[in-house]
């Protein structure tokens with residue numbers, strides 16, 4: 001991995017030599033059909049608490065008939081309390097709750113370990129398995145204690161707090177807040193132009209899932225700092241696991257497909273507040289939003305050919321449909337960068353605002369919209385989306401699988417290495 005904060009001086013070059021070396025080694029291994037038999041690396045996304053789409057157990061599982069006695073009542077109450085938590089406790093806590101629930105109702109972990117690509121179930125299995133032979137009664141008591149701690153901290157932390165301050169816990173790379181019927185998901189890596197790391201893709205998936213179930217009318221995606229997003233973080237491709245570059249490409253394609261799928265399936269009005277330049281995947285998924293508001297400072301750039309890559313985010317379908325095939329080709333094949341005005345004229349952007357009044361005007365507008373009848377908005381969106389949902393999922397699958405191959409191409413690898421050796425900036 002290149003150093004995150006240094007200029008591209010000698011240490012960077014040394015680090016890059018390592019990255020390039022690894023790429024070449026993986027490349028050679030692939031060329032001779034070799035495979036590493038190493039276990040999952042310690043930094044694997046499944047091991048990160050922000051990477052699991054977890055349901056709190058009380059919401060999805062029935063109480064086992066074997067959990068009896070006085071504490072059974074406490075246990076049931078605790079499960080009901082979980083449903084009433086005002087704040088998302090975060091994935092780490094959800095994993096603990098899951099594990100304790102399973103231990104309390106079924107005893108020690110008794111199922112086979114899920115496969116390496118089944119990230120969520122693997123994380124859940126590991127949490128349960130880690131409890132070893134903890135007695136059921138102790139697990140039940142620990143579950144009750146954990147929920148009781150969560151309930152009191154949730155009550156005291158939200159008491160007296162204005163809605164505007166209700167920041168959701170459990171996210172590291174995005175900030176999720178709710179105010180006046182609007183849930184805002186803000187990309188929060190301003191120093192890296194909000195480039196999307198694997199953790200960020202996962203957190204956005206989780207944030208969208210949470211927003212789809214909360215009581216807000218509208219959900220907004222925006223960026224912190226001067227960029228909306230510079231697209232995929234190119235270091236995603238330099239972090240090669242011991243399983244090799246093909247496994248990396250496969251996992252990335254799965255992540256991409258899930259990420260885009262969560263935009264296709266999002267059930268409420270979804271708004272992009274494009275606060276600055278947008279690159280790559282942050283542009284392509286805009287075709288799946290219901291409103292796109294942009295500052296006049298924003299630009300829209302999909303330099304896929306320059307990077308040896310191909311379109312994603314369903315843009316191979318949505319862009320020609322939105323702007324016509326000729327203009328779509330200019331963006332998606334030739335990488336033409338559009339100004340906000342051009343993107344608006346071509347139908348990708350709903351409205352452009354002067355940068356000086358952008359935030360004020362946009363939020364005034366959105367607050368008014370959020371007071372419209374929620375169900376009517378939701379149903380209208382669903383009628384519109386239902387007409388082509390299946391088609392969008394099929395396109396997403398196809399684009400992801402083509403990219404899986406592209407990422408293994410020398411065109412793509414060279415482009416990434418050029419970026420990190422500063423030969424090629426967009």
Ligand SMILES: CCCCCC/C=C/C(=O)SCCNC(=O)CCNC(=O)[C@H](O)C(C)(C)COP(=O)(O)OP(=O)(O)OC[C@H]1O[C@@H](n2cnc3c(N)ncnc32)[C@H](O)[C@@H]1OP(=O)(O)O
Pocket residue numbers: 003004005006007008191192193195196198201230231232233234235236252253255256279280281282303304307309312419424425426
């Ligand atoms: C799970 C995988 C799914 C993959 C889906 C497929 C997605 C495809 C795409 O999104 S393609 C688009 C990829 N993006 C790019 O190629 C953009 C690359 N970045 C740039 O060209 C420039 O950084 C810039 C034009 C966005 C901004 O230039 P400038 O204003 O001069 O700023 P800096 O370059 O100094 O950037 C500051 C800092 O951020 C780092 N950075 C910016 N963008 C990225 C990025 N996309 N990936 C990794 N790092 C990025 C940059 O290196 C600087 O870091 P430093 O301060 O030097 O440590």
